[in-house]
Amino acid sequence: xxTLEANQVTVTYPSGLTALRDASLRLSGGTICxxxxxxxxxxxxxxxxxxxFLTPTHGSVSINGRPVREAQKQSWVAYVPQAEEVDWTxxxxxxxxxxxxxxxxxxxxxxxxxxDRAAVEQSLRRVGLWDLRDRQIGELSGGQKKRVFVAxxxxxxxxxxxxxxxxxxxxxxxxxxxxxxxxELRAEGCLILVSTHxxxxxxxxxxxxxxINRTILCYGPTDEVFTPExxxxxxxxxxxxxxFDRSTVEAHDDRQVTVLTDDERPLVLGKRGHLEYRERQxxxxxxxxxxxxxxxxxxAKNGAQEx
Amino acid sequence: xxxxxxxxxxxFMLTAMLTCSLVGLVCGLLSAFVTxxxxxxxxxxxxxxxxxxxxxxxxxxxxxxxxxxxxxxxxAWTMNTVRLKTPLREDAVIGVVFTAFLALGILxxxxxxxxxxxxxxxxxxxxAIAREDVxxxxxxxxxxxxxxxxxxxxxxxxxxxxxxxxxxxxRADLLQGFLLALLSATAVAALQAVGAVLAAAMVITPxxxxxxxxxxxxxxxxxxxxxxxxxSFVGAYLSYFLNGATGGCIVTLQSAVFILALVxxxxxxxxxxxxxxxxxxxx
Ligand SMILES: Nc1ncnc2c1ncn2[C@@H]1O[C@H](COP(=O)(O)OP(=O)(O)O)[C@@H](O)[C@H]1O
Ligand SMILES: [Mg+2]
Numbered sequence: 001x002x003t004l005e006a007n008q009v010t011v012t013y014p015s016g017l018t019a020l021r022d023a024s025l026r027l028s029g030g031t032i033c034x035x036x037x038x039x040x041x042x043x044x045x046x047x048x049x050x051x052x053f054l055t056p057t058h059g060s061v062s063i064n065g066r067p068v069r070e071a072q073k074q075s076w077v078a079y080v081p082q083a084e085e086v087d088w089t090x091x092x093x094x095x096x097x098x099x100x101x102x103x104x105x106x107x108x109x110x111x112x113x114x115x116d117r118a119a120v121e122q123s124l125r126r127v128g129l130w131d132l133r134d135r136q137i138g139e140l141s142g143g144q145k146k147r148v149f150v151a152x153x154x155x156x157x158x159x160x161x162x163x164x165x166x167x168x169x170x171x172x173x174x175x176x177x178x179x180x181x182x183x184e185l186r187a188e189g190c191l192i193l194v195s196t197h198x199x200x201x202x203x204x205x206x207x208x209x210x211x212i213n214r215t216i217l218c219y220g221p222t223d224e225v226f227t228p229e230x231x232x233x234x235x236x237x238x239x240x241x242x243x244f245d246r247s248t249v250e251a252h253d254d255r256q257v258t259v260l261t262d263d264e265r266p267l268v269l270g271k272r273g274h275l276e277y278r279e280r281q282x283x284x285x286x287x288x289x290x291x292x293x294x295x296x297x298x299x300a301k302n303g304a305q306e307x
Numbered sequence: 308x309x310x311x312x313x314x315x316x317x318x319f320m321l322t323a324m325l326t327c328s329l330v331g332l333v334c335g336l337l338s339a340f341v342t343x344x345x346x347x348x349x350x351x352x353x354x355x356x357x358x359x360x361x362x363x364x365x366x367x368x369x370x371x372x373x374x375x376x377x378x379x380x381x382x383a384w385t386m387n388t389v390r391l392k393t394p395l396r397e398d399a400v401i402g403v404v405f406t407a408f409l410a411l412g413i414l415x416x417x418x419x420x421x422x423x424x425x426x427x428x429x430x431x432x433x434x435a436i437a438r439e440d441v442x443x444x445x446x447x448x449x450x451x452x453x454x455x456x457x458x459x460x461x462x463x464x465x466x467x468x469x470x471x472x473x474x475x476x477x478r479a480d481l482l483q484g485f486l487l488a489l490l491s492a493t494a495v496a497a498l499q500a501v502g503a504v505l506a507a508a509m510v511i512t513p514x515x516x517x518x519x520x521x522x523x524x525x526x527x528x529x530x531x532x533x534x535x536x537x538x539s540f541v542g543a544y545l546s547y548f549l550n551g552a553t554g555g556c557i558v559t560l561q562s563a564v565f566i567l568a569l570v571x572x573x574x575x576x577x578x579x580x581x582x583x584x585x586x587x588x589x590x
Contacts, residue, residue, distance in 0.1 A: 014391065015394075048470075051470070051473070051474065052473060053470050053473055072473055072474060072475070072476040073476035074476070075474065075475055075476060077474065078474065079470065079471070079474050081468070081470065085470070086468070087467065090343065090466075090467050090524075091343075091518070091521060091522045091523055091524050091526075091527050092467060092523075092524055093522075093523065096524065097467075100464055100467075100468070100471055101471075103460070103461075103464060103475050103477075104474075104475035104476060108457070109457065109460070110460035110461065136522040136523075152471075156474075156475075
């Protein structure tokens with residue numbers, strides 16, 4: 001069983017800043033979990049502790065019930081770094097970078113075998129970069145750059161994958177391609193933790209959410225955690241809310257509004273703060289349940305009036 | 308024609324040219340890693356910090372490479388510790404530590420002027436190199452070559468993405484320490500060839516030049532090694548005619564090649580960038 005666990009992790013940087021205090025978390029297999037919080041809330045810091053890049057000042061991390069060091073030796077966890085952490089001028093090709101996912105299984109001299117080449121090709125094809133394999137990584141668009149590192153994680157064939165802001169600075173097409181890929185991986189049973197401050201797309205593909213702001217505020221199934229109260233707590237004043245009953249939207253609009261945003265997907269919540277999704281498809285049960293509830297409410301109201 | 312071949316007729320010239328080529332090759336290879344890791348300042352510092360070790364080794368009658376290597380590592384360790392324990396910026400830490408080591412070295416040498424010549428250490432004197440020193444150089448160079456052959460890919464990964472190295476269970480910190488050790492070892496070799504003042508150039512310039520010429524790591528390695536070897540050979544050869552310091556000849560040549568690359572490199576050269584900018588403006 002795949003598990004990813006943080007026990008009361010506190011991280012204080014040498015500068016004296018405590019970026020994370022007492023953060024606890026436990027996730028297990030076959031899930032896409034979003035890590036949501038404002039910039040500077042400690043998302044990357046949590047990732048780095050989970051990956052063992054930095055050692056928590058207090059607390060501990062365990063992966064599949066084992067210490068981080070062992071997880072590293074076994075290459076259990078793959079990591080897709082934030083774009084700012086990569087040196088894009090480095091003289092390596094797309095193919096070279098993806099091959100770096102395979103080093104763990106290679107011999108002492110790191111000479112790729114046929115199976116390594118096959119895995120790299122398959123990963124590159126899966127993210128649609130096979131034709132660009134010989135490009136130097138700096139010569140790619142923002143979306144392509146992200147996909148190189150997603151491909152490296154695929155090539156590593158780890159069952160736990162952490163992605164740090166894979167959708168920041170990426171076009172909608174790439175975002176959808178990455179989301180489709182993550183869904184496939186979840187179907188294969190992988191445990192995926194993905195940080196984002198793009199609230200709108202979270203309900204669309206994440207079944208769990210972790211809210212973070214210098215500590216882990218709460219985590220669990222998306223529709224339980226993604227409530228206006230929790231989000232306000234996590235985002236403080238940084239969140240811009242649009243409330244229908246206070247807005248100028250009127251009854252004659254028949255509840256129809258159009259939401260346009262530039263690069264970020266808006267998060268849309270219903271009247272009592274329930275989540276609204278873009279597509280009904282695949283959520284028929286949810287829709288009929290809500291209609292049922294509404295009918296019952298209306299019937300109760302009518303009944304009350306007849307009395 | 309006859310005169311062009313005269314350097315090859317003297318044993319000391321042959322030794323100097325071959326020794327310099329080998330050292331140039333190894334330094335060139337390592338300079339590729341130094342450039343990619345962004346450790347040029349570190350290379351500069353270590354090449355100076357080995358001087359007290361050379362002096363002490365001479366006094367103690369030990370192989371100079373051993374002493375130099377030890378103080379090189381000590382300097383690297385000191386810099387790292389000071390950097391982690393204080394809010395000082397890295398450049399200040401490196402600057403303070405290596406000048407301290409260099410000063411100590413110069414002081415030690417000047418205390419016993421009869422035993423070692425300060426000029427030899429500071430400026431190098433490969434034309435009069437002793438037989439044991441040549442053997443030491445060959446041992447050091449071959450050891451570094453073998454180490455790079457075995458661990459080159461891991462070091463490349465650590466230069467590019469230390470976190471990915473950790474993800475795969477490699478000890479990124481140990482590998483970085485290993486690269487520092489190799490750098491200390493090559494600094495020792497370079498010191499013999501061109502002297503402590505110019506040793507830094509040998510572990511920086513070829514890599515920086517190659518960086519301008521290619522976008523592929525494997526080619527960068529090959530280019531840097533070739534540049535290091537060829538400039539060192541030609542530099543030593545020319546020093547016979549110019550009657551000038553070998554180190555000066557080699558490093559001047561390396562700098563000349565760097566300037567050529569800076570101007571004419573196909574993609575990252577000044578001319579190419581200007582052309583690209585013009586084309587972009589026209590389009
Ligand atoms: N290496 C570091 N040294 C000191 N402070 C840091 C370091 N990395 C991050 N921080 C600080 O820690 C806080 C959390 O940062 P981070 O984890 O990167 O947040 P996020 O990824 O959510 O934007 C920020 O205030 C940031 O400035
Ligand atoms: Mg971050």
